[in-house]
Amino acid sequence: MPKIEVYTQPGCPYCVRAVRLLSSKGVPFEEITALHGTAERTAARERSGGRTTVPQVFIDGRSIGGCDDLMALERSGQLDPLLQVA
Incomplete structure (x- = not known):
């Protein structure tokens, strides 16, 4: 499982x-x-490259972005592979 931080x-x-x-x-x-x-x-802010809003989501240390970015990944079918879920 990946390390997920929010x-x-x-x-x-x-x-x-x-x-x-x-x-x-x-x-x-x-x-x-x-x-x-x-x-x-x-x-x-430092980990996200200067983004000042929350939430800030990181998967295995990689900045995914905020809520809108997370939802876009979900809509496009790209979130589950990042989370390693079936």
Whole structure:
């Protein structure tokens, strides 16, 4: 299984949507709370190449992007292979 990390912020509807999709896939992932001004938010920005919004999703260290990017991968059928699910 790939290592999946999701940087989120409480109350963010896009974060909820991304987490819900990953949960529905039955894959384990780490949800990292990344509030404005925290080291976690800085890490998310640096790892994503400067993106400042949440969620930020990483699969095996590779930046996938945010919620819209994750949903686009799902619609195109490209998410399951990344998550290694049937």
